[in-house]
Amino acid sequence: MAAGRDTLRVGIAGYGVVGKRRRHFIDIHPALKTVAVCDRTFGGEGVLPDGVRFYSDYRQLLAEELDIMFVCLTNDIAPDVTIACLEKGLHVFCEKPPGRNVTDIARVVACEKKHPDLKLKYGFNHRYHDSVLDALKLVHSGEFGKVLNIRGVYGKSQFISYGQKSDWRVDRALAGGGILLDQGIHMVDLMRLFGGEFHEVHSIISNDFWHHEVEDNAYALMRSDKGVVAMLHSTATEWRHRFRLEVTLAKGAVILSGILSGSKSYGAETMTVVWASGESAGDPREQTTRYNSDPSWASEINEFADAVQNDKPIVNGSSLDALRTMQLVYRIYCSDKDWRDRWQLDDTAAGP
Numbered sequence: 001m002a003a004g005r006d007t008l009r010v011g012i013a014g015y016g017v018v019g020k021r022r023r024h025f026i027d028i029h030p031a032l033k034t035v036a037v038c039d040r041t042f043g044g045e046g047v048l049p050d051g052v053r054f055y056s057d058y059r060q061l062l063a064e065e066l067d068i069m070f071v072c073l074t075n076d077i078a079p080d081v082t083i084a085c086l087e088k089g090l091h092v093f094c095e096k097p098p099g100r101n102v103t104d105i106a107r108v109v110a111c112e113k114k115h116p117d118l119k120l121k122y123g124f125n126h127r128y129h130d131s132v133l134d135a136l137k138l139v140h141s142g143e144f145g146k147v148l149n150i151r152g153v154y155g156k157s158q159f160i161s162y163g164q165k166s167d168w169r170v171d172r173a174l175a176g177g178g179i180l181l182d183q184g185i186h187m188v189d190l191m192r193l194f195g196g197e198f199h200e201v202h203s204i205i206s207n208d209f210w211h212h213e214v215e216d217n218a219y220a221l222m223r224s225d226k227g228v229v230a231m232l233h234s235t236a237t238e239w240r241h242r243f244r245l246e247v248t249l250a251k252g253a254v255i256l257s258g259i260l261s262g263s264k265s266y267g268a269e270t271m272t273v274v275w276a277s278g279e280s281a282g283d284p285r286e287q288t289t290r291y292n293s294d295p296s297w298a299s300e301i302n303e304f305a306d307a308v309q310n311d312k313p314i315v316n317g318s319s320l321d322a323l324r325t326m327q328l329v330y331r332i333y334c335s336d337k338d339w340r341d342r343w344q345l346d347d348t349a350a351g352p
Helices: 017-027 058-062 078-087 102-113 130-141 179-195 296-310 319-335 337-342
Strands: 008-013 032-038 053-055 068-071 091-095 120-123 147-155 198-206 217-224 229-235 242-249 252-257 269-275 285-291
Touching: 008 017, 008 058, 008 296, 017 032, 017 068, 017 296, 032 058, 053 058, 058 078, 068 078, 078 091, 078 102, 091 296, 102 319, 120 296, 120 319, 130 179, 130 242, 130 252, 130 269, 130 285, 147 179, 179 198, 179 217, 179 229, 179 242, 179 319, 198 319, 217 319, 319 337
Parallel strands: 008 032, 008 068, 032 053, 068 091, 091 120, 147 229
Antiparallel strands: 147 242, 198 217, 217 229, 242 252, 252 269, 269 285
């Protein structure tokens, strides 16, 4: 907490859908208060009806007296704004992905090391869903033995929303990558969470359907340092939006299906627990739990505020998480030689 202040003053760089959603949960936290926002759509500066000041450029926002910055900007500029905020002495919460490539997040990490008193957190929001937390607790309990393999599908029907003519997410110069980097990164992060670090990677990457500069499908087969095999399909040609993560263990399985989201288009969020039995003839006992509320956005901000107030380490969404997840995303990209050569990707940046 800043000296002499009852609340931490928050700025939000990027006041679109995500920035506004973040603000809702910032402002209901007793120790946080949004005082200023910026977005290029404002076209100038002024004051919102509720008294919050607004600007069109993040550099104007940095001139405000702030304690925390939430960075909700496009992938090309998010790393530079994060670095500027750290150098200004601000704690930073940045949305995923942390940049367009591994080099971007590596630059941020280098800056963060110069400011050990500041907190930096990335928005890997799916870690905070109750279904994920319950599944992780079961896996870590040891009741079902070791993890054998993981299968994951995360997909939507298109990049550009109905009625829109364009989207920055299909511009390689702004986004850096397509469906894998934008949405699939959540599944990559969860696979690391459940299976450990993956270094053996085989993949097929394509943009054969939508023909944007970025990929519309990524297929990956991976093996972790613990011997866990994972199969991932990240797709923008899944006509019915889908989230499904299956974790098979020695004595059963945990299956996550659907995820509560702003669009509410991924179906009911459920966790199915399967108990393996030699007498089940392939039809074992199962139990399904349905989750009807999404506390993830509030929980994520509460954890960040607690870390800032009480000088606690970032547990979920640390810069190390962001770096390792980005490295795995790039291993997937670079494991397809044609895709790597086509876009001249630096496979050395993905780590050993």
